[in-house]
Structure formats: structure tokens, C-alpha cells
Amino acid sequence: MAAVDRFNLLYREISRSCSVYVEALAIVGAWYTVRKCLTLVFDTYSMLRLHVIPKLVGEIDIVKRYGRWAVVTGSTDGIGKAYAEELAKRGVNIILISRSKEKLEAVSRSISETYKVETDFIVADFSKGREAYQAIKEALKDREIGILVNNVGLFYTYPDYFTNLSEDMLWDMININIASANMMVHIVLPGMVEKRKGAIVNVSSASCCQPTPMLTIYGASKAYLDYFSRALYYEYASKGIFVQSLTPFVIATKMVACSSVTSKRSFFFPSAEEYASHAISTLGLSKRTPGYWKHSIEDKELILQYIVAFNGYFTAKARSKFISSALKSSDIENWRIVPRNNPASDYPSDFEVIQINEKQKDGVLTLEDHPNIKRVTPQRKVFRSLKYSDLVYSFAFEIIRGLAVPFKKCGDESVYNVETFLLQ
Numbered sequence: 001m002a003a004v005d006r007f008n009l010l011y012r013e014i015s016r017s018c019s020v021y022v023e024a025l026a027i028v029g030a031w032y033t034v035r036k037c038l039t040l041v042f043d044t045y046s047m048l049r050l051h052v053i054p055k056l057v058g059e060i061d062i063v064k065r066y067g068r069w070a071v072v073t074g075s076t077d078g079i080g081k082a083y084a085e086e087l088a089k090r091g092v093n094i095i096l097i098s099r100s101k102e103k104l105e106a107v108s109r110s111i112s113e114t115y116k117v118e119t120d121f122i123v124a125d126f127s128k129g130r131e132a133y134q135a136i137k138e139a140l141k142d143r144e145i146g147i148l149v150n151n152v153g154l155f156y157t158y159p160d161y162f163t164n165l166s167e168d169m170l171w172d173m174i175n176i177n178i179a180s181a182n183m184m185v186h187i188v189l190p191g192m193v194e195k196r197k198g199a200i201v202n203v204s205s206a207s208c209c210q211p212t213p214m215l216t217i218y219g220a221s222k223a224y225l226d227y228f229s230r231a232l233y234y235e236y237a238s239k240g241i242f243v244q245s246l247t248p249f250v251i252a253t254k255m256v257a258c259s260s261v262t263s264k265r266s267f268f269f270p271s272a273e274e275y276a277s278h279a280i281s282t283l284g285l286s287k288r289t290p291g292y293w294k295h296s297i298e299d300k301e302l303i304l305q306y307i308v309a310f311n312g313y314f315t316a317k318a319r320s321k322f323i324s325s326a327l328k329s330s331d332i333e334n335w336r337i338v339p340r341n342n343p344a345s346d347y348p349s350d351f352e353v354i355q356i357n358e359k360q361k362d363g364v365l366t367l368e369d370h371p372n373i374k375r376v377t378p379q380r381k382v383f384r385s386l387k388y389s390d391l392v393y394s395f396a397f398e399i400i401r402g403l404a405v406p407f408k409k410c411g412d413e414s415v416y417n418v419e420t421f422l423l424q
């Protein structure tokens with residue numbers, strides 16, 4: 001009892017001398033809680049303002065606010081086509097720009113018949129650089145353009161290391177993803193400024209918010225678009241021009257068909273039509289938004305981590321798909337991908353190995369000679385960096401499967417780093 005008394009005494013003494021610290025901590029705690037609550041309230045309000053209220057109060061008159069004609073680049077498929085249709089639904093006349101004349105004719109006819117608006121199209125290949133714009137300038141000369149949607153974009157055929165990309169790919173990415181938006185704005189914006197009204201929508205991507213290894217130049221080009229849009233907004237808002245940066249996460253279009261997960265519409269991955277109908281209702285309301293409420297939390301720390309994790313997952317999946325077809329086309333059937341961890345990276349696709357059954361040595365040679373394979377390098381180094389636990393796991397796994405690939409074989413030419421099996 002005496003001991004307890006002494007303890008209570010001690011505790012009271014300590015509390016008294018620390019009371020000032022306890023109070024300081026209580027103030028910090030209260031400040032943090034209030035801040036978090038206010039953030040939650042503001043976030044909820046802006047989500048409602050952007051995605052719910054416009055649906056309740058009805059559509060704004062886009063023609064009256066911005067003008068009668070809209071130009072949409074990359075508009076024969078995916079988001080561009082769906083966005084053009086949404087604009088047409090609201091009475092806006094549409095000028096489509098893409099590469100394929102047949103597709104342009106078909107989409108143009110379908111929009112004008114369905115929505116009873118005027119349509120026109122310009123055949124242009126943005127990968128050609130400067131030469132593409134003379135025709136566009138000519139075609140748009142006498143048109144009063146109220147809305148410009150810079151949607152055209154190029155993605156990787158499959159995620160890959162920067163140095164594996166061809167020079168053509170580098171220039172295409174710059175010309176299509178970056179230069180096209182610059183040039184289109186340069187052509188159209190003076191007319192908008194003259195009328196003191198207009199809207200420019202630049203379709204960036206959630207990839208603009210994080211570095212995207214293995215999709216390096218795609219993410220970097222989207223970061224360019226995002227900064228370009230945000231700066232333009234400040235330059236031209238006072239002149240009546242609304243510039244919006246759209247930063248969607250995955251939309252199930254043919255662009256992301258290289259992974260079976262992203263090619264299908266699902267709860268988080270809307271179809272292009274679903275996406276466009278949400279995105280258009282944010283026009284004039286938010287200068288930077290994913291345009292879709294389920295993607296709206298992407299600015300938060302948690303979702304940024306999610307993007308990193310998803311990017312790793314997507315990269316691994318898409319690469320595996322291409323590697324599989326490369327191996328299959330080389331008549332190598334008996335192989336498997338062994339996932340493993342490397343503490344130096346978050347990106348799993350860098351750290352997988354392929355085991356090819358020893359009997360298929362001829363197959364390995366075929367693989368080396370195969371025209372679709374860039375290079376095949378035996379990766380003894382890879383074996384050395386394998387963690388002990390992974391080796392044990394992979395050995396046990398082999399025994400269970402009854403394959404019993406001798407363990408020591410992992411270090412020789414039957415093990416290849418995934419990066420070495422890539423389609424041209």
C-alpha cells in the first residue's frame with residue numbers, strides 16, 4: 001500500500017512538473033484534429049460541388065458560355081470520341097482531328113446524325129511534328145472555336161526501360177503528347193481571347209502526379225501538360241478563358257488494353273463514355289480535376305501511394321503479357337516467371353526471373369536468335385541478388401509441383417532477367 005502511495009505521489013509530482021508540456025501537446029492535438037476536420041468538410045463540399053450539384057441543377061449552356069464550335073484531337077476512339085459526343089449532346093458543333101480518314105468520316109457522320117449538330121473533320125498525324133499544323137491552321141481559319149479539347153495521346157505499347165525505347169518513340173511521345181497541345185492552343189487561343197470567351201481542356205493523366213518508372217516519358221509528358229494547363233489558366237482567366245487540366249486515372253480504352261485488368265470496365269475503371277459524361281460536367285468548375293468522382297481522391301497521400309503501387313502492378317502485368325507472347329512465339333513452352341523481392345525497388349517487374357526448363361536449351365538458343373526479341377542476356381547477377389528466403393520458397397514450390405528443377409541450375413543460363421525478353 002505504501003508503495004502504491006509513493007507511486008501516486010511520484011506520479012502527481014511528475015504530472016505537476018509536466019503539466020505545461022501536456023497542455024502544449026493537447027493544443028497541438030486539437031489543432032491537428034480541427035485541421036483534419038476542416039479539410040474533410042472542404043473536400044466533401046468540393047466533391048459535391050463538382051460531381052453532384054451540376055447533376056442536380058441541370059446542365060450549363062455550353063454553347064452560350066463558350067461558343068458554337070469545339071475542336072477535339074484524337075477523337076475517333078476512346079475518351080476523345082466520347083467527349084466529342086458529350087459536347088454534341090449539348091448542341092456544340094464538332095471538328096474532329098485524327099489520323100484515319102475512314103474513322104473520321106464514320107464518327108463525324110454518326111455524331112451529326114445522332115445529335116443533329118454540324119460536324120467536320122481534319123485528317124492530321126500529330127507524330128509528324130510541325131508539318132501537321134499548316135493544314136489545321138488553314139481548316140480552322142474562319143471558324144469561331146469556343147472549345148478546344150487536347151485529348152490526343154500516345155502510351156507505351158508495353159512498359160519498358162527508357163533506353164529500350166526507339167528514337168522514333170521518343171519523338172512521337174514529344175510530338176503527340178506535348179507539341180500537339182502547344183500548337184493547337186497557339187492556333188485557337190487568339191480567336192478566343194478576341195471574343196473574351198472560350199475553354200481549353202487538356203487531357204493529362206493521374207500519372208502527372210508521380211514519377212512513373214517504366215512509363216517514364218509518358219508520365220513526364222503528362223506532367224508537362226498539367227503544368228502547361230495550370231499556368232495558362234492563370235495567364236488567361238482574366239481574359240475570359242477557362243483552362244482545365246484533366247487528370248484521370250485508368251479509363252478502359254484501347255490505350256490501356258495491354259493489361260487485361262485495365263482493358264475491362266470495372267468499378268474504378270469507367271468506360272470512355274461514362275468518364276466523358278462526368279468530366280464534361282466539371283468544365284468551368286474546376287481548373288484541375290480527375291473529372292471522375294471515383295478518381296477524385298487522387299491528390300491525397302494515400303492515393304498517391306496507390307498510384308505507385310498500381311503502376312508497379314500494371315507494369316508487371318503488362319510486361320509479363322508481352323514476355324509471354326515473346327516466349328510463345330519462340331516455341332518455348334516450358335517456362336515460368338518467378339517473382340522475387342529486391343529491397344532496392346518498389347517495382348516488382350524489375351525483379352522477376354524466368355526459369356526455362358533445362359531440356360529446352362535449344363529453345364533458349366532459338367530465343368536468342370528470335371527476330372522479335374531485343375536481347376537475351378544470361379543473368380548470373382540476378383541469381384546472386386536473390387534473397388535466401390526466396391530461394392527456399394522457390395525450391396519448395398518446385399518440389400510441390402513435382403518439377404524438381406535442380407536448385408543449382410538457377411545460376412546458369414536457364415535463368416534470365418525478365419527485362420531481357422521483350423518484343424521489338
Ligand SMILES: NC(=O)c1ccc[n+]([C@@H]2O[C@H](COP(=O)([O-])OP(=O)(O)OC[C@H]3O[C@@H](n4cnc5c(N)ncnc54)[C@H](OP(=O)(O)O)[C@@H]3O)[C@@H](O)[C@H]2O)c1
Pocket residue numbers: 073074075076077078079080097098099100103124125126127151152153154155176203204205206247248249250251252253254255256272
Ligand atoms: N485510357 C486511360 O486510361 C487514360 C488515363 C489517363 C489519361 N489518358 C489520356 O487520355 C487521352 C485519350 O486516351 P484514350 O485512352 O482515349 O486513347 P485511345 O483510345 O487510344 O484513342 C486515341 C485517339 O487518338 C488518335 N490518335 C492516335 N495517334 C494519333 C496521331 N499521331 N495523330 C492524330 N491522332 C492520333 C486515335 O485515332 P486514329 O488512330 O484514328 O488516329 C484515337 O482517336 C490520351 O491523352 C491519354 O494519355 C488516358
